[in-house]
Amino acid sequence: MKSFIDKYILPNSSREYLRRYNRSFGQTAENGMVVLDAGAGEQPYAKYFDHCTYESADFEMVDKPYAKSTYVCDLAQIPTADGRFDRILFNQVLEHIPEPSDVLSELFRVLKPGGSIICTCPFYYEEHEKPYDFYRYTQFAHRHLFAKAGFEIDRLEWLEGYFGTLAYQFQTMALRLPLAPQRYLKRPWWPILFWPVIAGLKASAALLAALFYRLDLACKITDRGHPKNYVILAHKP
Numbered sequence: 761m762k763s764f765i766d767k768y769i770l771p772n773s774s775r776e777y778l779r780r781y782n783r784s785f786g787q788t789a790e791n792g793m794v795v796l797d798a799g800a801g802e803q804p805y806a807k808y809f810d811h812c813t814y815e816s817a818d819f820e821m822v823d824k825p826y827a828k829s830t831y832v833c834d835l836a837q838i839p840t841a842d843g844r845f846d847r848i849l850f851n852q853v854l855e856h857i858p859e860p861s862d863v864l865s866e867l868f869r870v871l872k873p874g875g876s877i878i879c880t881c882p883f884y885y886e887e888h889e890k891p892y893d894f895y896r897y898t899q900f901a902h903r904h905l906f907a908k909a910g911f912e913i914d915r916l917e918w919l920e921g922y923f924g925t926l927a928y929q930f931q932t933m934a935l936r937l938p939l940a941p942q943r944y945l946k947r948p949w950w951p952i953l954f955w956p957v958i959a960g961l962k963a964s965a966a967l968l969a970a971l972f973y974r975l976d977l978a979c980k981i982t983d984r985g986h987p988k989n990y991v992i993l994a995h996k997p
């Protein structure tokens with residue numbers, strides 16, 4: 761059902777762009793390379809690293825399903841040797857880390873010289889995985905934090921285009937705008953008039969979300985508006 765909605769009703773462009781970036785990161789990994797998925801959760805991108813030795817680390821503290829982790833640990837202290845990994849995946853995790861510099865330094869430590877990392881991180885997204893949700897980052901914060909840990913950034917860009925940000929805003933409107941008129945107006949006779957207006961707004965927002973997600977996949981506008989996520993590709997010199 762979830763994949764039917766994802767494919768035909770609301771084709772979430774963020775998920776598709778996340779898949780594309782991680783798939784192409786996997787394609788650049790050579791056979792037998794050792795890969796760490798840091799904060800792996802359900803390990804949605806493990807399949808792109810079948811030709812590698814894939815390991816994962818997660819503290820497994822959130823009330824949600826997890827795939828089995830190689831290392832159940834805080835990312836600030838990964839129980840493995842310096843320079844073990846050729847590649848690191850770090851998707852949608854940085855915002856959950858209270859002390860980001862400590863974790864980026866630890867990822868730098870476990871990455872081989874010449875090894876590379878992909879990081880995706882929201883700039884605009886609702887609070888989630890509470891209470892482990894601490895920050896939203898601008899591109900300048902990413903540049904600062906990655907450089908401070910010792911990484912060199914190869915690419916830093918929007919994950920989706922502005923249509924993706926708008927689609928997400930419309931989706932939020934469709935799902936979260938209260939339908940009960942009493943939430944807006946106290947007068948007893950208004951609800952009858954007001955309910956169709958709110959219901960119409962929510963339905964229009966759902967349609968616009970579906971349209972804008974599709975537009976975002978067809979054309980990624982990144983020179984105006986604001987991003988929903990950034991993607992950073994960096995390496996250890």
Ligand SMILES: C[S@@+](CC[C@H](N)C(=O)[O-])C[C@H]1O[C@@H](n2cnc3c(N)ncnc32)[C@H](O)[C@@H]1O
Pocket residue numbers: 798799800801802803804817818819820821822833834835836850851852853856857889892
């Ligand atoms: C939003 S999920 C992303 C999961 C996965 N990377 C993905 O893209 O689907 C964030 C993950 O980071 C993990 N996490 C958050 N803080 C962590 C920490 N300090 N140490 C280890 N894992 C952490 C959570 O358990 C969760 O699985």
